[in-house]
Every structure is written in structure tokens, then in C-alpha cells.
Amino acid sequence: MAGYGDDAGFTAWLSDNGYSLPTDPVPPSAAVLRNRGSNYIDAVYGSRFLGSVVDAAQERQWPREGAIVNGKLLPSNVVPAAVINASYQAAYQEAVSPGSLSVVGSASSAVKREKVGPLEVEYATAESDGTAFAITPLISIVDGMLAPYLRCEDLVYLGILSIGGSRCE
Known part of the structure; x- marks a missing residue:
């Protein structure tokens, strides 16, 4: 199962954020770290992501259809950069603290x-x-990055309407 993003993107993200992978102990490959980070994102946030998976048989929670963020419908063939970057952050966490x-x-x-x-x-x-x-x-930081892509658990959803009070405004 492939993780969100790609190895080159993960390497660039590390550099852009001033991070480097530890050398002792040597962490798993970038692909393995990305997969672990993506598994974390899907397991912790997957059930709360806006919209629904495009294909019930897809391995990951993204891409999704029907996800509206900041009043805009996200394309159903795109994994948002915030989801990819959040998975990179989780991958980095796993690299610096194995098993965390x-x-x-x-x-x-x-x-x-x-x-x-x-x-x-x-x-x-x-x-x-x-x-x-x-x-x-x-x-x-992952929680904050993904917040716009998550359902507000304080709202009751009925079709495309929400009813009740909200603390998510």
C-alpha cells in the first residue's frame, strides 16, 4: 500500500521544514515512513474526513468526493496538499521516535x-x-493541518444540511 505523496516530495518537505532524518538508528526507507504516516492519518482521521471515498475498494481515505472546504468542492481525483503534508509530518515523527x-x-x-x-x-x-x-x-500540528478537512463532531448532519448549535464556527 502506497503512502500519500512520494519519496521526492517527502525529501523536499523535510528540507523545506529544516528537518533531517536521524542517522542512529537508521530509520526505514522514505517509502516505509510515508506508508506509516499515511496509515496513521487514515486510522486517526479517516472516519471524520469530509465527503466519502471515491471507490469503496481504494486503499486510502483520499481521494474523496463531496468534500467541501472553505466553500469550494474539492476535485474527486485530488489528495489535498494538507493531507500529504500531514502524512509527511507523521512519517517524520515515526522516524525520530520509532513506534510512536x-x-x-x-x-x-x-x-x-x-x-x-x-x-x-x-x-x-x-x-x-x-x-x-x-x-x-x-x-x-497534524491535527491543525487536517482540521479544515474534518467533519465537526458537534453538528448533526442530515443530507447536506446541518442542524443544531455549533462550536466549530
Whole structure:
């Protein structure tokens, strides 16, 4: 499965942003990093992207049809530059901190309650069905880059109309 963008674009993006890949340890190839970054983008944001995939059999969440950003309908054959750049940012994160895009948790390792002196804090609990507790990593710059391409979860959508109050304005 190919990642968003291409190796030459990733290399140029690194340079344009003043980044360089680490040399110790040597990271995977640009193609592998791009794929990991793209997998992260699709897994974390895919269900919230505007519009719908062009073909139900396509490997990635983009391109999409029916996505309107800033009042303009995006072409259904284009992956927005922000999505490509966000995947490059995630790929870079994976290069400098291997495994950081994939969090694995265990119900047995989740701290439920901790008390230090008079302060008591409850951190997290496993789901009642026994599923593991894990926190999806959030890369704030990626979140910001993709914000215009995401559905507002505070709105109720009915066809092409939205009803109800919104905090997304």
C-alpha cells in the first residue's frame, strides 16, 4: 500500500521544514515512513474526513468526493496538499521516535487510581468488556493541518444540511 505523496516530495518537505532524518538508528526507507504516516492519518482521521471515498475498494481515505472546504468542492481525483503534508509530518515523527504512531496498551498496565499525599487522581480504566486501554497519539500540528478537512463532531448532519448549535464556527 502506497503512502500519500512520494519519496521526492517527502525529501523536499523535510528540507523545506529544516528537518533531517536521524542517522542512529537508521530509520526505514522514505517509502516505509510515508506508508506509516499515511496509515496513521487514515486510522486517526479517516472516519471524520469530509465527503466519502471515491471507490469503496481504494486503499486510502483520499481521494474523496463531496468534500467541501472553505466553500469550494474539492476535485474527486485530488489528495489535498494538507493531507500529504500531514502524512509527511507523521512519517517524520515515526522516524525520530520509532513506534510512536502505534500505541499498544494493556488493561493490566492501566493505572486506575494514584494517591500522593492528600492528592488523589484517577487516570484511566479498562473498558468493562475487558478491552485494553491505549491512548492514540496526537500530533498537534497534524491535527491543525487536517482540521479544515474534518467533519465537526458537534453538528448533526442530515443530507447536506446541518442542524443544531455549533462550536466549530
